[in-house]
Amino acid sequence: MHPPTAPAIHVQGIEKKFRHNYALRGVELQVATGEVRALLGPNGAGKTTLVKVLTTLIKPDAGVAQVNGWDVTAEPKRVRSSIGMAGQYATVDGVLTGFENLFLIAKLRGAGRRGARRVADDLLARFRLTEAAGQPAATYSGGMRRRLDLAAALVGSPPLVILDEPTTGLDPEARLDTWDAVGELVADGTTILLTTQYLEEADRLADRITVIDQGRVVAEGTSDDLKAQAGQRLVLCVAEDGQLAPAARALASATGAQPDVDRRARRLEVAVTDGSAALGRALAALRSEGVEALELSLCRSTLDDVFLALTGRGRRTPGNRTSQAGQARPEESA
Known part of the structure; x- marks a missing residue:
């Protein structure tokens, strides 16, 4: 048994290098028992x-990594x-039935035939797969x-489940189905480490986001903490x-920052730190320029904004995107 006071995951100063490239550079991570932690980052992060x-x-x-103590x-x-x-892609055997897959894994985990059958039946019922149990x-x-x-x-019944990009390649309906299944694990108190590129996934499922x-x-x-750091738009x-x-x-002129411009949607966005005061200055500046606004709103930053700001990636929207009206971004004009 692991020490009851041990965190589910304790990572301190972890480094990993492949040839001349560092994949991990002094990573620190603490995940408490019963927590759902999302590890968010782009490809290659x-x-x-x-x-x-x-x-x-x-x-x-280099460094220390402990799991369940x-x-x-x-x-x-x-x-x-x-x-x-559970990795990025399904690892179950397609030739075996749903029941046979779970029965085999339970046997490999050390269960007897009767125990393995009970485990397989229970899990199939839990994940609403009983009707398909006999199908490949x-x-x-x-x-x-x-x-x-x-x-x-x-x-x-592991105390910690690690899900590495579990909804990669799934259609929207299947993704929602998977989220529901993860929600059931959370309700049972399972500690979960979830890696994902989907911002909505992290926002919906995680207690905390790294x-x-x-x-x-x-x-x-938390999602709210990170959004607060990004201010408003x-x-x-x-x-x-x-x-x-x-x-x-x-x-x-009103904000001191160049807005992002989506020419196709005729939409401009700019980050602000002083909310309603910036909104008032913008209204005055627009009147001075003779611009009639179809819409002018103050929005809370999304997790997308947080992610793009933290990783130094430009905020992108559909259409002919420019950083200033009439001036293309360097990567788009190359």
Whole structure:
């Protein structure tokens, strides 16, 4: 048994290098028992490398990583016996039925035939797969296969389940189905580490969010905490293309920052820190420029805004995107 006071995950100063490239650069992470933590970051940020360290698939070059109180390097067998894992793609055997998949995994976990049958039946019922229990997993829909994958990760009742981008490649309906299944795990008190690129997924499921970029943790907190750091945004829509340039000048004058401009939607956005005061200045500046606003609103920043600001990526919207009216971003004019 792991110490009852131990956090589910304790990571301190973890580094991992592949040839000349660092995948992890001194990562720090603490996940409390019963918590749902989202690890958010773009492709290549280091999320999957960290998961591989925590699941003992690779060894770190430096630092300490403990899972359920066990050191991943010194006690890998104890770590593996105390976790469940569902990767980016379904790992169940498509030839076997849903029941046979879970029965086999339970047997490999050390259960007897009667115990393995009970575990498989219970998990199939829990994830609403009883009617499909006798069908080959290859015939399952994407959402059903993902639910079966999650069920497989729960064989043995591990206190910690790690989900590495569990909804990658799923259609919207299957993604919602998976979120519901994860919600059931949360309701039962299972500790979950969830890596994802989907901002809505992190916003909906996680108690706390850790943002990782280029192998480093760049921010951590609740969704509300992170959104508060990003402040608010002024959103302006105008009726005619010819008003984009004077509207951009007006917002720049009112806020001290160049607005993002979506020419196709005739929409301008700019981050502000003083909310209603900036809104008043914008109204005055727009009148001075002779711009008629179809819409002018003050919006709370979304998790998308937070992510893009923290990772240094430009905010992108559909259409002919410019940073100033009539001036293309460098990457789009190249």
